[in-house]
Amino acid sequence: MQNTPRNDELYEIAERVLPGAGLGGYALPRDIRFVFAEGSGARIRDVDGREFIDYVGGAGALILGHSHPAVVCAAQAQIARGMHMFGTLNEVAIQLAERLVRDIPCAEKIVYATTGSEATAYCMRLARAATGRDVILKFEGAYHGNHDYALTSTFPKTLGDDPQGHDDTAGRPAGTRSTMAVAPYNDSAAVERLVKARGHELAAIIVEPVQRIIPAQAAFLQSLRRICDENGILLIFDEVVTGFRLAYGGAQVHYGVTPDLASFGKVIGAGGPLSCVAGRADILDLSDPRRKGEPNYVYFNGTLHGNPVAAAATLAMLDALKEPGVYDRLNTYSERVCGELQSVLDRHDLAARAQNTGSLWQILFMEQTPRSHADMMAGDAAAGRRLDAECMKRGIYALPGVRRFFSTAHGEAELEDTVRILDAACRALTAESVPA
Numbered sequence: 001m002q003n004t005p006r007n008d009e010l011y012e013i014a015e016r017v018l019p020g021a022g023l024g025g026y027a028l029p030r031d032i033r034f035v036f037a038e039g040s041g042a043r044i045r046d047v048d049g050r051e052f053i054d055y056v057g058g059a060g061a062l063i064l065g066h067s068h069p070a071v072v073c074a075a076q077a078q079i080a081r082g083m084h085m086f087g088t089l090n091e092v093a094i095q096l097a098e099r100l101v102r103d104i105p106c107a108e109k110i111v112y113a114t115t116g117s118e119a120t121a122y123c124m125r126l127a128r129a130a131t132g133r134d135v136i137l138k139f140e141g142a143y144h145g146n147h148d149y150a151l152t153s154t155f156p157k158t159l160g161d162d163p164q165g166h167d168d169t170a171g172r173p174a175g176t177r178s179t180m181a182v183a184p185y186n187d188s189a190a191v192e193r194l195v196k197a198r199g200h201e202l203a204a205i206i207v208e209p210v211q212r213i214i215p216a217q218a219a220f221l222q223s224l225r226r227i228c229d230e231n232g233i234l235l236i237f238d239e240v241v242t243g244f245r246l247a248y249g250g251a252q253v254h255y256g257v258t259p260d261l262a263s264f265g266k267v268i269g270a271g272g273p274l275s276c277v278a279g280r281a282d283i284l285d286l287s288d289p290r291r292k293g294e295p296n297y298v299y300f301n302g303t304l305h306g307n308p309v310a311a312a313a314t315l316a317m318l319d320a321l322k323e324p325g326v327y328d329r330l331n332t333y334s335e336r337v338c339g340e341l342q343s344v345l346d347r348h349d350l351a352a353r354a355q356n357t358g359s360l361w362q363i364l365f366m367e368q369t370p371r372s373h374a375d376m377m378a379g380d381a382a383a384g385r386r387l388d389a390e391c392m393k394r395g396i397y398a399l400p401g402v403r404r405f406f407s408t409a410h411g412e413a414e415l416e417d418t419v420r421i422l423d424a425a426c427r428a429l430t431a432e433s434v435p436a
């Protein structure tokens with residue numbers, strides 16, 4: 001990546017004022033970092049005018065690609081009417097809530113939040129209040145956001161028998177550990193064992209219906225529903241990624257399993273500051289502000305909750321997603337691209353797979369579809385990151401080693417360019433690993 005004067009200039013400032021010259025959890029190595037300038041459809045450009053095919057898609061928020069005309073139009077019209085309102089209702093927030101209650105199976109009501117992390121934290125608080133129990137069971141390798149409860153065994157370096165899991169961050173109070181339990185993904189027997197031992201302490205089981213890039217087995221989600229019902233435990237789907245991506249309405253539509261509560265963000269929000277918790281009315285009503293002062297009242301509040309610009313953009317996005325055939329086309333396209341990418345990997349004799357579940361995809365250096373975090377750890381993640389970095393040098397934006405997304409804006413040109421770039425990247429990777 002050469003001749004990048006504006007990128008260099010901006011990174012010089014960023015190095016001084018942002019830790020690691022990054023935003024949040026990612027700081028890209030010098031040879032592949034760039035500063036985003038603009039995006040249109042499936043392509044983005046950096047501040048020096050270089051173009052990339054975008055597979056990050058705003059961390060999955062932009063299922064229609066960048067700057068979809070209907071979404072831009074809806075957001076602009078709302079900005080002109082007012083960026084934000086607090087305290088009283090706004091029209092679009094009500095319209096969106098009505099739509100979500102109609103279209104999400106578990107949603108008898110919804111409450112708004114601002115980010116996916118906030119939504120999962122609220123799910124946990126509601127579950128604890130509703131059951132009077134403290135412990136939440138999560139799965140090894142699952143990501144539920146940036147709060148202390150969520151940061152349990154998300155990136156464990158060793159696989160834990162430790163049922164309380166590993167701390168993923170410094171600064172997490174030691175007391176948090178006793179409020180979380182951890183089990184391996186797709187392993188109903190392990191969940192049964194844990195519930196047998198500690199079921200009376202468990203408020204909820206929270207699960208990603210596709211954990212990072214690992215698909216849930218339908219029988220696993222069905223067994224979670226049964227185990228929860230038999231033990232008075234609430235089932236939470238973290239649909240921040242899968243909501244309105246795996247299917248219209250979310251993974252709960254795709255799998256036919258209805259949780260008690262679900263967190264939504266990313267596509268819900270359309271790239272703006274909006275997320276929500278959807279679920280049973282009797283649970284969500286614990287946050288009814290008229291119940292303030294009652295012992296079981298659950299506090300919910302946020303300056304940007306129900307933000308009308310994000311709500312208007314989301315409504316426009318949902319209109320476009322509701323058009324007949326959208327998900328079939330997106331998922332068929334995703335399968336087709338991954339098939340072509342697999343042929344490239346095979347041609348280069350790489351023991352890697354182009355893995356997809358719907359429009360979620362990643363190139364993994366492993367033999368089989370992973371079922372658990374243990375399988376992910378057994379793969380050659382370093383080789384995956386090297387290949388991703390080689391792709392990025394050649395014009396594909398996908399964070400090395402991280403699951404990525406197709407959008408409805410990706411088409412034949414992106415397929416052709418991605419195949420060509422992957423081919424060149426594989427050549428570079430195999431040349432690199434040939435001993436001199």
Ligand SMILES: Cc1ncc(COP(=O)(O)O)c(C=O)c1O
Nearest residue numbers: 115116117143144145238240241
């Ligand atoms: C499954 C899942 N849950 C929760 C979150 C947290 O969402 P946010 O980054 O909006 O706080 C993420 C973010 O990537 C996620 O993938």
